[in-house]
Amino acid sequence: MTRSRVPSALFCLFALAAAVDLLSLAVGFEPGHAVVKPLLMPLLAAWAALRGAPRLLVAALLCGWGGDTLLLFDADAAFLAGMACFAAGHVCYLVLFTRVGRSRTGALLLVPCYAVALITTVVLLRPDLPAELRLPVAVYSTLLTAMAYTAGTRLGPVAGVGGALFLLSDTLIATGVADWPQPPRPDLWIMLTYLAAQFLLVRGALGERRPARERADSLPVAAGPG
Template sequence: MNSLRSPWLAAFGIAVVVHLALVLAQAQPWDSITKCLLAPLLVAWVIEQRGPRLLAIALVLCLFGDLFLEIDGLFIAGMASFAAAHVCFVTFFVRRGALDVLRRTVWIPLALAAGAVLLLAWVWSGLEPGLRVPVVVYALLLASTAATALAVDLRAGIGALLFLFSDGLIAARIADRVPEESAFGGFVVMLTYSLALFLLTTAIVQKEARSRAAGGFDATRATDCWPKLPAGAV
C-alpha cells in the first residue's frame, strides 16, 4: 500500500485547502484554528507509518510555534518553538550523514549562509532591537536545516528551502518590507509553509521506510523509528 494514501494525509490536504481559503477571506479566528491542525495531522501520519520519533517531536514543536504566534505577546515563544523544531530536523539529517556530504559539497552551506546574510541585511533596519538577535539565530537554523536536508534527500531539501522562504517572508512583513496586512501575503506564507511541512515529513518517512526495507528488520539495532515486526512474526 502506498504510504501517501492515508486518511491522515487526506485530512491534512483538506485542512490546508480550508485554511488557505480562510486566510484569503481573513476569517479570524477560524484561520488560526485550522492552522493549528496542520502539524498534528502529520504527526498522526508519522506515527501510523512508524516514522522517526524525532520527526514527530519536530512537528509537535511546529504546532506550539503556530499556536504561540497566534497569541499576542508570545511571538518570541513561537520563534523559540520553531527554532527547537529546526534543531530536531538538523539533528536528524546529521545522523543520516549530512555532514559527510556537505564536506564534499561546500557550496551548499556557503550559498545558504550567503542567502541568510542577504535576508538579514534586507530586514535588519526594520526589526525591533529586541528581535534582531533571535532573528539572526533563527535564520542560521533555517539555513542549517536547508543545507543538511539537501545533503540527505532532494525532496526534503526542497521542503526546507520552502520553510526558509516562508519564514523569510514573515520577517520581511514584520520589518515592513512587504505589506503585513495583505491577505495574499499571508496566503503565500501559509502555502509555502504547508508544502514545507508536507515535503519534509513525507520525504523523511519514506526514505526511512526504504532504508529499513533494504536492510531488513533487526530487532537488536537501536532506531529512532517505531519498529514494526515483519508480517507473521510472533
C-alpha cells in the first residue's frame, strides 16, 4: 500500500467499524458493540492526523476514545470518569476552535438559542438525576453547550451541525440516566448522532485550517529597503 492510500484505508476502516457498531446496536448484539466501539475514535484520530490535523484535534478524539471505553462499564465511577474524558475533549475542541476559527456574522443570534437549550435541559433533568450526578451533569452540559456554540460560530455550518449533534447525543444519554421515556433502541440513536458529530467536527476543523494556510501562502512578501 502506497503512503498516499493510507488515509483512505484508515477512513474505510473507520466507516466499516462504524457500520458494524451501528448494526450491532440495531440488532441487539452487545458483544459486537463492545468490541468495535473502542476502535472508532482511534481510527478517526489516525485518519485526521494523516490529513494534517492539529494536536488538539487528535487529543479531543482520543479523549472521546477514553470516554467511549469507560462508558462500556456499567458503574457510576466509570460513568463519571467517562464524563470527565469527554469534558477534557470539549476543552480541547474549545481551544482549537477559538484558535483556528474566526468570528462569523450572526454569531450573537445563536447565544439565546443555546442558552435556552442549556437552562431548560439542566432545570428539567435535575429532579430526576441521582443527587451525586446533578452538579457534574450541569457543569458538563455547560461545557458541551459552549463547545457546540463555538463550533458553529467559529468554524461554520459543518462543524456547527456536528456540535449540535453532540449536544443531542449526550442529551439522550442524560435523559436515559434520568429514566425519561426513550426511543426504541436508544443506544443506536446515541451512537449514530455521536459518530456523525465527531466526524463533522473533524471535517469542520480540517476545512477551516486549509484556507488559513492558503491565505498565508498568498500574502505578498514585503520588499526590503531599496
